[in-house]
Amino acid sequence: MSGGGDELKLLGMWASPFVLRVKLALSFKGLSYEYVEEDLKNKSDLLLRSNPVQKKVPVLIHNGKPVCESQVIVQYLDEVYSAAGPTFLPVDPYERAMARFWAAFIDDKFLASWLKAGRGKTAEEKAEGVKETFAAVETLEGAFKEISKGKPFFGGDCVGYLDIALGALVAWMHTAEVRHGIRLFDASRSPLLEKWVEHFNKLDEFVAVMPNIDRLVEHAKVREAEVAAAAANN
Amino acid sequence: MSGGGDELKLLGMWASPFVLRVKLALSFKGLSYEYVEEDLKNKSDLLLRSNPVQKKVPVLIHNGKPVCESQVIVQYLDEVYSAAGPTFLPVDPYERAMARFWAAFIDDKFLASWLKAGRGKTAEEKAEGVKETFAAVETLEGAFKEISKGKPFFGGDCVGYLDIALGALVAWMHTAEVRHGIRLFDASRSPLLEKWVEHFNKLDEFVAVMPNIDRLVEHAKVREAEVAAAAANN
Known part of the structure; x- marks a missing residue:
């Protein structure tokens, strides 16, 4: 189109x-x-x-x-392409500001902590990363509750800016689950986000572009070995 | 208003x-x-x-x-407040994207390098920070040339989003000059940005809110002593 x-x-x-x-x-x-x-x-x-x-x-x-x-x-x-598909950013300036604030949180806090959990230089740093990741998940759960107002997505009935920002990480969440048995969004810690992932997983537009999880798992293993080899050479 | x-x-x-x-x-x-x-x-x-x-x-x-x-x-x-004062973000979507890209650069590269130069844990890290800061300045100089198209501001004849993003750092640039004799924007490295600072300094709206430089210099000294004391206690 x-x-x-x-x-x-x-x-x-x-x-x-x-x-x-x-x-x-x-x-x-x-x-x-x-x-x-x-x-x-x-x-x-x-x-x-x-x-x-x-x-x-x-x-x-x-x-x-x-x-x-x-x-x-x-x-x-x-x-x-404002006329094509759903409008990602809300129309209301306050809701737009919230979307931008939480999109920054997803990258600067949630994703950054998750990377620290995986790539920390020491066991201590990794453990810190895990703790910060789950704290960020709880914060995001609260944000989802406030923003979605009982609807399936951050954007309401349709996906919005935050659904895309966070949805891009869903494939890697599945990969983490396969590799380490860790569910970032689970029923006990973040029941609303667990449901959100379920809804997001079923969207045709997501299925059409989602990378293959087995291939991602392999990719993550190779990448990790490369990083370890580079660290050993330093 | x-x-x-x-x-x-x-x-x-x-x-x-x-x-x-x-x-x-x-x-x-x-x-x-x-x-x-x-x-x-x-x-x-x-x-x-x-x-x-x-x-x-x-x-x-x-x-x-x-x-x-x-x-x-x-x-x-x-x-x-779209009707009040100048419109900060351009109307054209491509120019808006450029403004957002460079605003992120100002915080994530220019400011981050500058902080590394000041707060690095070792002399080596600080030197690296200085080098990265001046590299970021040269990159910003190129961006200013492209975006301002010969006009005094990133926003053209009026200040725009990037003028505000970068303008907020001008008081601290003056402080760095007083304390360390370092001009971040100078005629040899970044003649266009040097002129931009000159223009920005004269704006009534900036003068009205700019912190006092002597007070900033004192504040920076106290802050540095606190950081050094905290590091010595670790």
Whole structure:
């Protein structure tokens, strides 16, 4: 459903949750696009030219003009394609501010703690990361209760900005469960978010772009071995 | 020029650049508000109740409803008071995306490197921070050139979102110059940003809210001594 003559190209890496965020936004908006898989160990000239500051995926190239950073891209798509699919950001300025605040929390607190739990340099640091992750989950549970007001999604009956921000991490949550038996959202700690994951998992637009969990599990193992080898060489 | 019956209250701390960001936005929009200075070593119940997640300033309370995080607050003010003063975010979605990308760069790269230069745990880490700060300045210089298109501000003839994001750091740049003789924006490395600071310094709306530099210098010395004492006790 891409607009008249619009050309959308996404530079991505299949396992990246940030790339998945953009794929989700494109999927919910029903937009057609060209997807280009990047080899992050041998980045393309197009990627380096399109995102010279960060040299990272995702990059969305719209009619030749690059947009970088997953949350910036999702807001951009929402503004350019306001008539397509659901509107991600609420209309009310206060609700928009809440969405932006909690989207930052998802990356800066929830995801950052989770990464610390997985990549901490010492056992102590990892344990701290686990504790902070579950504290962040409880905080998010409270936010979901307040924002969703009894509806299935942060966005109400349809997915919104926060559903996309958090939904991009669902595949990695499933991967953590397979690998370590840890459920980040469970019935005892966060019953509402557990239900939210159930609803999100069933969305066609999510199923269409979700990476294969077995492949993610393998990818995580290889990545972890690489990180351990690099640390041993230092 | 606060709207009919609107009540705006800002919880802040005079030396915080993030609080200054909100003061600048209020100043450029010409809005009246009540300012409440917080003692960060003894936070008020109002602050803890209004920002239970971060327990940080700034918090803007608009008709009893709290908004947190400086960049979220500035966007909120821009949306609620769209008719007052200059519009901070551009109208064009691509330019809006650029503004959001570079605002994140200012906090996540420029400011983070600068803090590393000042607070690094070792001399090596500090030196790395200095190098990264000046690299970030050169990158910002390029962004300013592209975005301002020969005009005095990121926002063109009027200040915009990025002028406020970066302008909030100007008082601390002056402080760094007084204390360490370091000019972050100078004629050789970043002639355009040097001119930008000159223009920004002269704006009545900035002068009205800029903290006193001598007081900031004293504050920085005390703060540094506290950090050093805490490190020595560990």
